Amino acid sequence: MNEHQRHVKARESILKGEAPQKRIFVHMEDLEEKKKREDEIKTEREQKNERMDALKGAKTPWFCPECNKVMKRKLDDKMYRLHNHCFDCQVKFENKLRIEGKYEEWEEKKVLNNQLSYIRDQIESIEDWKEQTSKPFEVFDQVGVKELELQTEKWSDNKEQIEKWSEEALEELSKLKEDVEEKLNSFAI
Numbered sequence: 001m002n003e004h005q006r007h008v009k010a011r012e013s014i015l016k017g018e019a020p021q022k023r024i025f026v027h028m029e030d031l032e033e034k035k036k037r038e039d040e041i042k043t044e045r046e047q048k049n050e051r052m053d054a055l056k057g058a059k060t061p062w063f064c065p066e067c068n069k070v071m072k073r074k075l076d077d078k079m080y081r082l083h084n085h086c087f088d089c090q091v092k093f094e095n096k097l098r099i100e101g102k103y104e105e106w107e108e109k110k111v112l113n114n115q116l117s118y119i120r121d122q123i124e125s126i127e128d129w130k131e132q133t134s135k136p137f138e139v140f141d142q143v144g145v146k147e148l149e150l151q152t153e154k155w156s157d158n159k160e161q162i163e164k165w166s167e168e169a170l171e172e173l174s175k176l177k178e179d180v181e182e183k184l185n186s187f188a189i
């Protein structure tokens, strides 16, 4: 699958309300910078893992902060991580929304907010991709890093096509973003 096909697939997932695959582009025009960026990504990943571990290690409190009931079930654990209260409290919360006729709105808002964050990620990733492909690749010839040379060369050959694809993708995404924002705003009124 090429990058363009990935973009198309990502937009399909966003429209279906699914999370698209996340991609990170490393700018390669300066190898030193690349190394630095790689280290950053590595550190970021390590920190993230640490945070995950900490989260795993962090115990759900014994009592629900909302209703003070003992939280001992697996479901309580999961709900506490998501919504900071026990499963029963979440059921009550959602029931209340249902009774008030606000549940659908709440759920739709949740989905829209997710979509918005996927769209933002996707736009960022395409802008990175475009920027990367617009970089000259002579630098790599001298350094002689085979893998990088090949990759950049291939991209540079395709530069016009890439410009076209990314413009199209960005245009579609910004339309999508406007739609989602408009829907979200309509709730606020």
Ligand SMILES: [Zn+2]
Pocket (backbone or CB within 6 Å): 064, 065, 066, 067, 068, 069, 085, 086, 087, 088, 089
């Ligand atoms: Zn509770």
